[in-house]
Amino acid sequence: MPAEPVAVVGIGQTKHVAARRDVSIAGLVREAARRALDDAQLTWADIDAVVIGKAPDFFEGVMMPELYLADALGAVGKPMLRVHTAGSVGGSTALVAANLVAARVHATVLTLAFEKQSESNAMWGLSLPIPFQQPLLAGAGGFFAPHVRAYVRRTGAPDTVGSLVAYKDRRNALKNPYAHLHEHDITLEKVQASPMLWDPIRYSETCPSSDGACAMVLTDRVGAARSPRPPAWMHGGAMRSEPTMFAGKDFVSPQAGKDCAADVYRQAGITDPRREIDAVEMYVPFSWYEPMWLENLGFAAEGEGWKLTESGVTGLDGDLPVNPSGGVLSTNPIGASGMIRFAEAALQVRGQAGEHQVEGARRALGHAYGGGAQFFAMWLVGAEPPAT
Amino acid sequence: MxxxxxxxxxxxxxxxxxxxxxxxxxxxxxxxxxxxxxxxxxxxxxxxxxxxxxxxxxxxxxxxxxxxxxxxxxxxxxxxxxxxxxxxxxxxxxxxxxxxxxxxxxxxxxxxxxxxxxxxxxxxxxxxxxxxxxxxxxxxxxxxxxxxxxxxxxxxxxxxxxxxxxxxxxxxxxxxxARLDYTYAPGRAQSDHLAALAERRIVGERCPSCRKIYVPPRGACPTCGVATGEQVEVGPRGTVTTFCIVNIKAKNLDIEVPYVYAHIALDGADLALHGRIGGIPYDEVRMGLRVEPVWHDGARHPDHYRPTGEPDADYDTYKELL
Amino acid sequence: MTRYEAPYGRDIAVVAFAQTCHRRRSDELSEVEMLMPVLHQVLEATGLRTGDIGFTCSGSSDYLAGRAFSFTMALDGVGAWPPISESHVEMDGAWALYEAWVKLLTGQADTALVYAYGKSSPGEVRDVLTRQLDPYYAAPLWPDSVALAALQAQALIDAGEAGEPELAGVAARSRRAAAANPHAQLQGEVPRGEYHVRPLRVSDCPPVGDGAAAVILAAGERARELCGRPAWIRGMDHRIEAHALGVRDLTRSPSTRLAAERAGAFRRPVDTAELHAPFTSQEIVLRRSLDLDDRVRVNPSGGALAANPVMAAGLIRIGEAAARIHRGESDRALAHATSGPCLQQNLVAVLEGEADAR
Structure with a gap:
């Protein structure tokens, strides 16, 4: 029996900000879930199961917070699963939820990811002391900066490419009412003049720390037929993992990312991603990861990704818009960031992306990664149901 | 043991x-x-x-x-x-x-x-x-x-x-x-590695299957999924494969900025470890720089790595370790 | 809305199970060093290599380890190269098995490796588990897991459904059964001991310890190739209840009951049940919710009262039930896993062996 097609019929996000002081953790997730249900015109009773994801529990200081969140998410009496695959978790969570529908275990599933970073401090959560290890760094920027340098060395990309990405994404964010950073006076010069934090990564090329949640309602063909708004259909989805560090690991273009994309394209029948995909929401926490992922995901030949960025192809008006929402560079509730990519891709093919809509988007890729560039989760969504 | x-x-x-x-x-x-x-x-x-x-x-x-x-x-x-x-x-x-x-x-x-x-x-x-x-x-x-x-x-x-x-x-x-108290134990492979460090030797472990040498060893070859055990001393010299210049001071980290945080492939090791580069102005550090560890009394880990004065390694000799 | 009664598209079975010898401490082993041997055992039992596995899923907890992203290092033991299709739940490994089962049901994979591990020895597990509670009203009081189970036990006693002799009976039977389980941490005669938190005595509580477990799932013909007598998953479901203890009837486990109904547990009697009841009183609650009478062998492994490596103990229940089917000691078994304070969340799987395959 072929798998059941999966449709996205509801999407909800909170307005992402540095600190949501007006809500509890439950209030935050509830807001996104409620908006997703409203979008789908469904009630709590229509939901068969809840799949929730977030990054490390230490960020909020609550172990397995889904236990406490069951009431707020209408999960009482229902199945509730909690996924954690590091930074890719938002994407993985959506895929786990999608599989429940694809396997016909459930008809309609609520999936949600969140992070309320203001409860602690990401720097602390990411840098818990480990005895006997030499503390050399704090935070993720220093971890990824050497890989950016390796990319620049390998490709000969001009120094300015990173700032072009940051400028573009922050401009895109101005068109997205849910984005955290709305820097109305941003200029390319300001990006290029911002302090160098982890050379070659500048302050303006790094992601913020956000409180936010994102939710989606996934359903089967019957559910999609009742959807008040156009659904987004899942055409392919995959996860791939490789070890954190190993002899022969390519940190610049990890094999797991290539394999994951290839699997998704195979499922979706995509042979030329550059031509056949209309919009991409990729996980770019540091600006240089846009050209790096363009190559890793097969949109550009090795060493050529930066040329797409430099020539404006990835701009909102380019022919392969990347992160029309403003991306992780403008919004980063860590555990939710992957799901926001997936949801924004779905918004594009539903024609519901508002001011940051890519005209005529029919197929879009959502991408997330995490850990030491080792965990990947992606899906490809389309405006039409998949051919079965 | x-x-x-x-x-x-x-x-x-x-x-x-x-x-x-x-x-x-x-x-x-x-x-x-x-x-x-x-x-x-x-x-x-x-x-x-x-x-x-x-x-x-x-x-x-x-x-x-x-x-x-x-x-x-x-x-x-x-x-x-x-x-x-x-x-x-x-x-x-x-x-x-x-x-x-x-x-x-x-x-x-x-x-x-x-x-x-x-x-x-x-x-x-x-x-x-x-x-x-x-x-x-x-x-x-x-x-x-x-x-x-x-x-x-x-x-x-x-x-x-x-x-x-x-x-x-x-x-x-x-x-x-909220405070939770744990007793951390790094396990067999890392304990052995740390014990050797106390003698100022950097010891990795070889995978019995793919023969790659892991340093620091974590007890398993991550690509083969088998236990490593055979101990192999590596370095002490190595090559900077890539790096970043850290300009922001982290709380609880007593290192003056700017400093260079580098990936260093020690001679004989099959992947790079991480360390700080000193003994050279930060803006003169480059990929391919040859370095060696500098130990301070009473510290378990090398304080930093400094240039050996050898000619830089050719990119092709370390690009697989990037 | 939900098609629970629809036949699943594929038959999926547990074809191999392995676990560590669970111990109070394992300081000489890192998590991956503890885990790796059980991964090797299930692979050897089936003749599979990592590269043959279609999907891998694990369960573990950062809070238990005291380290963020602790599961990333455990992946070293799998040999995830070339890259693998893989996921992780911050839940007991029983839910990792559930995720893998769903993945196989979609047809995207034919085999799955599931593992879970937990070291309780680095921290004080009673304190660590307080961090699971609602962070505004409950967690600031640091009510530990034994205290919460004791509140539940007293409610059971007040309701006239159990007394200390019944609790003692569960404890003694579990540890007696564990004498035949070489992996158990507590075996044989265990003194009742003092009150830990009254009405629970030391022997009513699980041992604190470290351990890991692994399972291989396979679909259809693949399962028959890999195992002489596969333990077919006839149904599996899990349900959660409200979080606060004060809004629940602690003497019942409606989520267990509902999960069992959805898993088809009541269609025919089971001969064996592996219940994840870390406290003696919880076994009594579960037996009532599952209508298990004396004809059912409950926890022949000794259950969580004999070894309770947190995050793996639920998966071990499924593994133990499956292993009895593999060995021909059971034809139809129920396996249960729990999570959260006082049985807040529960999973039930129904496993069967085929008569002609014995």
Whole structure:
């Protein structure tokens, strides 16, 4: 029996900000879930199961917070699963939820990811002391900066490419009412003049720390037929993992990312991603990861990704818009960031992306990664149901 | 085999929690020695008040005031309180259904001994002398022989005047300090590696299957999924494969900025380890730079790596290690 | 809305199970060093290599380890190269098995490796588990897991459904059964001991310890190739209850009951049940919710009262039930896993062996 097609019929996000002081953790997730249900015109009773994801529990200081969140998410009496695959978790969570529908275990599933970073401090959560290890760094920027340098060395990309990405994404964010950073006076010069934090990564090329949640309602063909708004259909989805560090690991273009994309394209029948995909929401926490992922995901030949960025192809008006929402560079509730990519891709093919809509988007890729560039989760969504 | 290493690991943070409207009203109420509940659509009164109905998932906002007296619905005698629990002397954990409420609140009961506690006993709140707007504003419950006073009263959740004076600010957040103590043990492979470091030797382990040498070793070859064991000394010299210049000072990290954080492929190792580069201006560090460790007395790890003075390694010799 | 009664598209079975010898401490082993041997055992039992596995899923907890992203290092033991299709739940491994089962049901994979591990020895597990509670009203009081279970036990006693002799009976039977389980941490006669938190005595509580477990799932014909007598998963479901203890009837486990109904547990009697009941009183609650009478062998492994490596103990229940089917000691078994304070969340799987395959 072929798998059941999966449709996205509801999407909800909170307005992402540095600190949501007006809500509890439950209030935050509830807001996104409620908006997703409203979008789908469904009630709590229509939901068969809840799949929730977030990054490390230490960020909020609550172990397995889904236990406490069951009431707020209408999960009482229902199945509730909690996924954690590091930074890719938002994407993985959506895929786990999608599989429940694809396997016909459930008809309609609520999936949600969140992070309320203001409860602690990401720097602390990411840098818990480990005895006997030499503390050399704090935070993720220093971890990824050497890989950016390796990319620049390998490709000969001009120094300015990173700032072009940051400028573009922050401009895109101005068109997205849910984005955290709305820097109305941003200029390319300001990006290029911002302090160098982890050379070659500048302050303006790094992601913020956000409180936010994102939710989606996934359903089967019957559910999609009742959807008040156009659904987004899942055409392919995959996860791939490789070890954190190993002899022969390519940190610049990890094999797991290539394999994951290839699997998704195979499922979706995509042979030329550059031509056949209309919009991409990729996980770019540091600006240089846009050209790096363009190559890793097969949109550009090795060493050529930066040329797409430099020539404006990835701009909102380019022919392969990347992160029309403003991306992780403008919004980063860590555990939710992957799901926001997936949801924004779905918004594009539903024609519901508002001011940051890519005209005529029919197929879009959502991408997330995490850990030491080792965990990947992606899906490809389309405006039409998949051919079965 | 060297001794297994262990060290204390403290995970501690004062979490700052915003409350949302219902929890804010409840904790503000406790500060003002008033217990609030919330009424559900079908008329039940939940104490402590939650934001969402546990049965229907509906949002709850209708506050009511209940009594500071109630009935124990179950209990458990704790003869050996743990350090962060509310009372230092033996006490009973209790679920208490306050008069006017339909559900029970988890807290502690101060009683002389287990024989003084039973399900169904009447108790009342003992308020903390200093109250800040937290669940611990209820210091504990205490036995109190009274008749049940069942009816809750409507409450708008605001406390315009208090015993202490007018216009009390609502409690909108709490700071929840949490400390957990662990004993960290890095395991066999890392213990061996650390023991060698104490002798200023850098020892990796070879995978019996792919023959790659891992340093620092973590006990398994991550690509083959088999145990490593054969110890191989590597370095001490190596090549900077890539790096970044760190310009922001991290809290709790006693390193002056700017400094260079580098990936260093030690001679003989099959992947790079991470270290700091010194003995050279930060802006002169480059990929391919040949370096060696510099050890300081009393430190387990090399303090940093410095240039050896050898010619830079050719890119092709280390590009596979990037 | 939900098609629970629809036949699943594929038959999926547990074809191999392995676990560590669970111990109070394992300081000489890192998590991956502890885990790797059980991964090797299930692979050897089936003749599979990592590269043959279609999907891998694990369960573990950062809070238990005291380290963020602790599961990333455990992946070293799998040999995830070339890259693998893989996921992780911050839950007991039983839920990792559930995720893998769903993945196989979609047809995207034919085999799955599921593993879970937990070291309780680095921290104080009673304190660590307090961090699971609602962070505004409950967690600031640091009510530990034994205290909460004791509140539940007293409720059971007050309801006249158990007394201390019944609790003692569960404890004694579990540890007696564990004498035949070489992996158990506590075996044979265990003194009742003092009250830990009254009414629970030391022997009513699980041992604290470290351990890991692994399972291989396979679909259809693949399962028959890999195992002489596969333990077919006839149904599996899990349900969660409200979080606060004060809104629940602690003497019942409605989520267990509902999960069992959805998993088809009541269609025919089971001969064996592996219940994840860390406390003696919880076994009594579960037996009532599952209508298990004396004809059912409950926890022949000794259950969580004999070894309770947190995050793996639920997966071990499924593994133990499956292993009895593999060995021909059971034809139809129920396996249960729990998570959260006082049985808040529960999973039930129904496993069967085929008569002609014995």
């Amino acid at each position: 060297p001794e297994v290493l262990r060290a204390p690991l403290v995970v501690e943070f004062p979490f700052t929690r915003s409350l949302g409207p219902v929890q804010s009203a409840f904790l503000t109420g406790l500060r003002e020695r008033t217990v609030l509940g919330v009424r559900t659509g079908d008329g039940r009164v939940l104490v402590p008040p939650v934001e969402y109905d546990p049965v229907t998932a509906e949002e709850l906002r209708e506050l009511v005031e209940v009594h500071a007296t109630g009935t124990v619905t179950t209990w458990a005698w704790n003869p050996a309180p743990r350090s962060q629990q509310p009372l230092a002397r033996p006490f009973a954990w209790v679920l208490v259904r306050l008069d006017g409420a339909d559900t029970a609140l988890l807290h502690v009961l101060d009683a002389p001994g287990p024989d003084a506690v039973r399900t169904g006993m009447r108790v009342r709140v003992r308020w903390a002398a200093e109250r800040t707007g937290a669940i611990t504003d209820i210091a504990c419950f205490e036995p109190y022989g009274s008749e049940p006073a069942p009816l809750p009263r409507a409450h708008n959740g605001s406390f315009p005047r208090t015993a202490a004076g007018p216009a009390a600010e609502a409690v909108t957040g709490i700071v929840a300090p």
